[in-house]
Amino acid sequence: MNVKQTYLKGKSVFIVSLVVIVITMLTVYLTGINYSRSLTSNFYISLSIIATALFLFMVYGLYKGIGLIDNFSKFRNFKTGDIISQSGTIPDLPTIDVGDGIDGIVVSVILWIGMTILFAILLIFLEAVFWISIFILLAMMYWVFFRALKFVFTKSSDTKGDIGISTVYSLAYTALYTGWIFVIVYITQLLK
Numbered sequence: 001m002n003v004k005q006t007y008l009k010g011k012s013v014f015i016v017s018l019v020v021i022v023i024t025m026l027t028v029y030l031t032g033i034n035y036s037r038s039l040t041s042n043f044y045i046s047l048s049i050i051a052t053a054l055f056l057f058m059v060y061g062l063y064k065g066i067g068l069i070d071n072f073s074k075f076r077n078f079k080t081g082d083i084i085s086q087s088g089t090i091p092d093l094p095t096i097d098v099g100d101g102i103d104g105i106v107v108s109v110i111l112w113i114g115m116t117i118l119f120a121i122l123l124i125f126l127e128a129v130f131w132i133s134i135f136i137l138l139a140m141m142y143w144v145f146f147r148a149l150k151f152v153f154t155k156s157s158d159t160k161g162d163i164g165i166s167t168v169y170s171l172a173y174t175a176l177y178t179g180w181i182f183v184i185v186y187i188t189q190l191l192k
Helices: 010-031 039-064 072-079 102-153 161-191
Strands: 007-009 066-069
Touching: 007 010, 007 102, 010 039, 010 102, 039 102, 039 161, 072 161
Parallel strands: 007 066
Antiparallel strands: none
């Protein structure tokens, strides 16, 4: 009898990954309250916890023969321009006293037009930066948490039921996916 392969959804893996990151941050913060650790030490601890969780997840997935289904590609359907139109009102601006008379009215109108154009340009720029940042972060998270694991779990048909091979594959991929970050931090620390 042919056993059906178990599949995890990409969104589930992404959510579990975010939970691991939050737990890691809380663990490093709560264990570091009484110690005066450097930023580099906290980074090594955090990355070690994440690498351990990744290793254990991959060992379990490879041993059980788990595959991944891509149901995470719906983030491409975002609409730009909705944030500005739904963001509410613009805060009150400080007043500039330019005097009375025709000169004051002309200066006020010119300042009003200039400030309106400046704020419109700033809002457009900030919205563009915001959406580009969100898109880049989502694309990076998508690749790290789904594409990399999907690549690893393509080996699950070969490793299903064999804990030794599952461990070797998981160790190699964990070293590949997190080792380069350790190396960059180490080299940066040496160059200081």
